[in-house]
Amino acid sequence: xLITRRAEFxxxxxxxxxxxSQEQNxxxxxxxxxxxxxGHNYVLEVTLEGEPDPVTGMVFxxxxxxxxxxxxxxxxxxxxxxxxxxxxxxxIVPTTENVAAEIWKRLEPHFRAQRARLNNVRLYETDDLYVxxxxxxxxxx
Amino acid sequence: MRVTRRYRFAASHRLHSAAxxxxxxxxxxxxxxxxxxxxxxxxxxVTAAGPVNAASGQAVHIPTLDRLVFEQVLKDFxxxxxxxxxxxxxALVPTSENIIRVIEDRLNARWAEAFPGxxxxxxxxxxxxxxxxxxxxxx
Numbered sequence: 001x002l003i004t005r006r007a008e009f010x011x012x013x014x015x016x017x018x019x020x021s022q023e024q025n026x027x028x029x030x031x032x033x034x035x036x037x038x039g040h041n042y043v044l045e046v047t048l049e050g051e052p053d054p055v056t057g058m059v060f061x062x063x064x065x066x067x068x069x070x071x072x073x074x075x076x077x078x079x080x081x082x083x084x085x086x087x088x089x090x091x092i093v094p095t096t097e098n099v100a101a102e103i104w105k106r107l108e109p110h111f112r113a114q115r116a117r118l119n120n121v122r123l124y125e126t127d128d129l130y131v132x133x134x135x136x137x138x139x140x141x
Numbered sequence: 142m143r144v145t146r147r148y149r150f151a152a153s154h155r156l157h158s159a160a161x162x163x164x165x166x167x168x169x170x171x172x173x174x175x176x177x178x179x180x181x182x183x184x185x186x187v188t189a190a191g192p193v194n195a196a197s198g199q200a201v202h203i204p205t206l207d208r209l210v211f212e213q214v215l216k217d218f219x220x221x222x223x224x225x226x227x228x229x230x231x232a233l234v235p236t237s238e239n240i241i242r243v244i245e246d247r248l249n250a251r252w253a254e255a256f257p258g259x260x261x262x263x264x265x266x267x268x269x270x271x272x273x274x275x276x277x278x279x280x
Contacts, residue, residue, distance in 0.1 A: 028202065
């Protein structure tokens with residue numbers, strides 16, 4: 001069974017590689033390469049997979065999941081400029097892909113000894129663009 | 142990593158098959174068989190998948206995907222009447238099932254040209270005809 005918890009945060013970022021020219025960065029990232037930055041209302045969907053506990057009837061306590069997302073993702077990222085305030089985005093470009101992978105990295109260790117496993121992280125940057133990440137095990141996908 | 146990009150187009154169609162008579166068409170397709178056609182605001186989600194490039198942080202170069210979808214789909218579909226304006230539907234009923242297959246064929250026809258490497262690959266397509274009717278293909 002899959003269960004999904006949704007959360008939101010607003011943050012700014014700039015997508016540009018210091019080693020590239022502004023022209024090259026604009027080719028790669030479009031207007032997101034503007035060095036002053038810009039922001040999004042990110043929407044995060046965290047999906048867990050597991051069988052419900054026969055006594056509690058729950059795959060995972062959604063209150064705990066809410067707190068975990070709050071502590072590991074929302075508190076550090078909400079109303080922040082990702083490049084300047086949220087490592088590792090001082091060193092890697094905070095594309096939607098990299099932000100989703102970082103969220104996976106922060107959440108996944110908390111589910112290693114649970115009935116529930118982290119199944120998928122979906123991160124909407126806008127209504128028209130989202131990424132799904134299911135960990136390094138998905139390989140090229 | 143799977144990246145999904147959403148596009149929109151407005152188009153009209155008439156569900157009517159030459160294999161059937163008027164009454165049979167009316168019976169099968171109901172008001173969708175109205176002789177003058179009708180339209181929808183279609184929502185098209187295209188999912189591409191691949192590893193994230195370590196330097197760019199991207200699995201998919203979005204401007205390239207946008208250009209491919211525009212050239213192969215939106216340019217020909219947006220504000221058109223499928224039955225009259227889009228070649229494939231001269232001989233094919235423009236149901237959403239058929240439209241999504243045509244979209245897949247059109248994207249595949251130029252995919253390797255747009256994305257010459259092993260990745261990203263076309264992972265899936267979702268077509269929303271209305272909020273209540275959604276069609277999905279896994280590539």
